[in-house]
Amino acid sequence: MRAITIPVPGGPEALVPTDRPDPTPSRGEVRVRVRAAGVNRADLLQRMGRYPAPADAPQDIPGLEYAGVVDALGEGVTELAVGDRVFGLVPGGAYAERITVHARGAARLPDGLTFVEGGAIPEAFITAYDAMVTQAGLAAGERVLVQAAGSGVGTAALQIARAIGATAIGTARTAAKLERARGLGLSHGVVAQGGAFAQGVLAATGGQGADVVLELVGGQYVAEDLGCVAPLGRIILVGMLAGGSVELDLGALLRRRVTLRGTVLRSRPLEERLVAMQAFSRHLVPLFESGALRPVVDRVFPLERAADAHAYVATNDGFGKVVLELPG
């Protein structure tokens, strides 16, 4: 099969199309003919050698999500059949024509979605749902602050918040991104100028602050979050593009009884990934079927042009997801 590999870490040109033997599904697994694979910022870090693959993932083929068709079954698989359209999250290996995944970790792709749409969904929507709802407990009537509202995870979070009855406030670096985010459920946008947004969030919430913060930026943003989080608020840290260190006001954390939690999907052990995929099938796939959620696809590149896709993601100019497409 054709796959994109990283023989030596480096810039986008480090992504090299290669021929590899087809993988064989083990007991409980299915093999998927990949038709689309989303590009994630974690892939860029992996390509640069700064985010090695977990031990149970292909070591030199990136790709954390896929949509495709089941083309072989391992022993003991009863959940799926050859020909089923599926999509899901993997710890690596999706930049390839074929991938093996655990049958409990593959969700059925709704009929109304194309493969490209399916490949744009799992990482963003599972990250947003797992962080914002499963872990931070966002519920109807609450307010969530979504940082980087125009990102893949941000655009997913806005839609999920709207779908479950919560109000979404969002930040972005430009007013144009916030304007586009309005159609996805954003009710108040705050341009984060020089990393300052707490006053804007307080103004947008009548001084009450956000019950949940989906923190995709990190660094100094976390200190600013503490300035606009409501009592009993939950700040969930998913990314730290702005830096890995912050001076924190413990007094505010204590008085307002705030929770700050860090989370990451990729390094989780198999059973936790399967739990997250089952939650995805149960809670989000029906909302894609009903049309309450839809992926935001920014650009599509053929698999062989993965390097161009990476270069585009690195510009930070996009809105939504970048997807690699493979022929059927």
Place this chain on the structure above:
Amino acid sequence: MRAITIPVPGGPEALVPTDRPDPTPSRGEVRVRVRAAGVNRADLLQRMGRYPAPADAPQDIPGLEYAGVVDALGEGVTELAVGDRVFGLVPGGAYAERITVHARGAARLPDGLTFVEGGAIPEAFITAYDAMVTQAGLAAGERVLVQAAGSGVGTAALQIARAIGATAIGTARTAAKLERARGLGLSHGVVAQGGAFAQGVLAATGGQGADVVLELVGGQYVAEDLGCVAPLGRIILVGMLAGGSVELDLGALLRRRVTLRGTVLRSRPLEERLVAMQAFSRHLVPLFESGALRPVVDRVFPLERAADAHAYVATNDGFGKVVLELPG
């Protein structure tokens, strides 16, 4: 009635014995003839004017816990009768001969405990249980790091950990305090020299780290906690004697999926205080009846000598609780 008041904030001498009218129990409340009241560090802060009483508490009478006898019932009270021995947590007002409390917020004092013992229990044990178990989810087989293991909350936490099947590691400023803590369930003691303890905790846990940290010290301790907390660990911040600010490694928080939460009991609204008191009655009082838990009483002062009690607490030389006693 006789009460200790704070006419003007200041040193221990700011505590002034005064005569006040007896309070009258409202609907759902009982009046308690106080026989003992624990002294807490929060009382010292309140006396200094740095921690004002919540709006629904007596504004100038400190005291967050009591043991005594019900001596009058408000309308509609069916849970308790005049003469019942009770103890519990209040947002203030316990440094007095009488106090009114909600009937759902008064626990029955077991026969085997004296009033002084009862007055030493609620704040320390409810703080430790609420933070360590209810909020941080400490469970059998896990390891908890108890900071300031010789403090009132620390000595309570060690015993609770042992009673629920968890292993307690503790820090203190002196080896002598750790030695005394062994009898309460401490399995590994680490002298926190210059605020360094992470290496000692890692050594005591075979490099695994603590699943839960009960953080009573704050400041730089929180950064050190991050150096010895296990994956999926929970750090619960209850006090910040060592300072209210810290430089935090967000990368460690994210990679290990750590939760840092601040909590405080005193400012909680009535319904939350009643929930905490019901958890106390349900989960801890039976363990005092069985002897699995016991209060650690350091010194006892008569109510009129509250100033001396405060001066003693401020030395940090104690081990366990300081209690004010009142005649029957």
